[in-house]
Amino acid sequence: MTNRYVFLYAAAMVVIVALVLSGAATLLRPMQERNMRIEKMQNILAAINIPAPRDEAETLFNQYITVAKIVDYRGEEMEGDAFEVELQDENRKPVEERQLPVFVADVDGETFYVVPLRGNGLWGPIWGYVGLESDVVTIAGANFDHASETPGLGAEISGERFEDQFKGKKIFDEDGNFRPVRVIKGGAPDDDPHAVDGISGGTITSDGVTNMLRNGLEVYKPYFEKIKSS
Amino acid sequence: MSDKDNNKKEALFSPRNQKLLTNPLGKDNPINVQVLGICSVLAITVQLRTSIVMAISVVAVMGLANVIISLLRKTIPPRIRIIVQLTVIASLVILVDQVLKAFVYDVSRQLSVFVGLIITNCIIMGRLEAFALQNKPWPSFLDGIGNAAGYGWVLLAVGFARELLGSGTLMGYNVIPGFLYEMGYEDNGFMILPPMALITVGVIIWIQRHKDRDLVDIS
Numbered sequence: 052m053t054n055r056y057v058f059l060y061a062a063a064m065v066v067i068v069a070l071v072l073s074g075a076a077t078l079l080r081p082m083q084e085r086n087m088r089i090e091k092m093q094n095i096l097a098a099i100n101i102p103a104p105r106d107e108a109e110t111l112f113n114q115y116i117t118v119a120k121i122v123d124y125r126g127e128e129m130e131g132d133a134f135e136v137e138l139q140d141e142n143r144k145p146v147e148e149r150q151l152p153v154f155v156a157d158v159d160g161e162t163f164y165v166v167p168l169r170g171n172g173l174w175g176p177i178w179g180y181v182g183l184e185s186d187v188v189t190i191a192g193a194n195f196d197h198a199s200e201t202p203g204l205g206a207e208i209s210g211e212r213f214e215d216q217f218k219g220k221k222i223f224d225e226d227g228n229f230r231p232v233r234v235i236k237g238g239a240p241d242d243d244p245h246a247v248d249g250i251s252g253g254t255i256t257s258d259g260v261t262n263m264l265r266n267g268l269e270v271y272k273p274y275f276e277k278i279k280s281s
Numbered sequence: 282m283s284d285k286d287n288n289k290k291e292a293l294f295s296p297r298n299q300k301l302l303t304n305p306l307g308k309d310n311p312i313n314v315q316v317l318g319i320c321s322v323l324a325i326t327v328q329l330r331t332s333i334v335m336a337i338s339v340v341a342v343m344g345l346a347n348v349i350i351s352l353l354r355k356t357i358p359p360r361i362r363i364i365v366q367l368t369v370i371a372s373l374v375i376l377v378d379q380v381l382k383a384f385v386y387d388v389s390r391q392l393s394v395f396v397g398l399i400i401t402n403c404i405i406m407g408r409l410e411a412f413a414l415q416n417k418p419w420p421s422f423l424d425g426i427g428n429a430a431g432y433g434w435v436l437l438a439v440g441f442a443r444e445l446l447g448s449g450t451l452m453g454y455n456v457i458p459g460f461l462y463e464m465g466y467e468d469n470g471f472m473i474l475p476p477m478a479l480i481t482v483g484v485i486i487w488i489q490r491h492k493d494r495d496l497v498d499i500s
Contacts, residue, residue, distance in 0.1 A: 057358040079383035086386040203327025
């Protein structure tokens, strides 16, 4: 086979593969984006312990989430659509310029606040939503997810066994100082309201969750303090 | 086996074709005998569920890749055959991933990192190189399915042992009765770590060679 044939073969192969793949990506994109929107709604609802099947997620989201707003680092409201804010982009900006989304939920007359978080695990990004009760101190629920943590180890942060530990934990101590929940290797003391058990074999991912909670919630501190004093 | 042998019409499941399917399950197992694809066995066998998902995905990709390469086998320039094989595998995996994301999003969420791992699985390229390049599509398809199944059952066996002994669960459900824990039984944390997968595979190889003396290397 001549060099000419080899080059032509390679070129044709690349063109065909590129066409097939980009064609598939373009065709399937609307469906994929819809799936991702629904998943985001499911995750936000999960943070306030409302299980939402795929086909009902949109209805339930509109029913329970009454206000979706953006606040800045001083806790002042900003213009914009909270649902469309990408934390990935926001975290790159200086704190003063960040848009911080807040989802306010009304569940049978009780108010909950859901805030998104994003950080780094061992292999890639991790993210999640934390739901706070109306005192903005007690965690009502948490939902985590990851891009590529090790299955069975770090990936367990998205399992219920890990997430359920956060229920009832507190992010401010009794004196009102900011003290986020830490994930502790080897197990947290039973009576510590600011700590949960880490995952065996997933220490770096566990530490990633600790950092994500600290960094992610800290920027909301002025906003939370405003709610507390009002 | 070359194309020449295959020229006369052969039954779809002739004894030789059956062997293509069954040999990789035992005597010619890609993991136990050829010791290929070990990397993913270590990485994803902590739980049975992930092992199952991975096994199914590999069966699909391997069957398809073998058929495509076999169809193209007379046109592929030998000098760039490895590149062609890789391109075929990678495109298939991306395509499968895109389709899953659009139609069965939940399954695609479960697959997450495995999709990438499928591309790097040396068994797939090994079969393309060793079999599909010289054989017709149908035998190649059987060979792909057979080898993927041979890989799959070892994956399931290791995943079963590691989840049971490491976490006391199967498919996420507790199966070790509570009274055993009260009597002092503990889950073995070692089983969660990758090296124990290697030892589990070692035990499987040991049992297999004990039963099948032909596999023992006497040199």
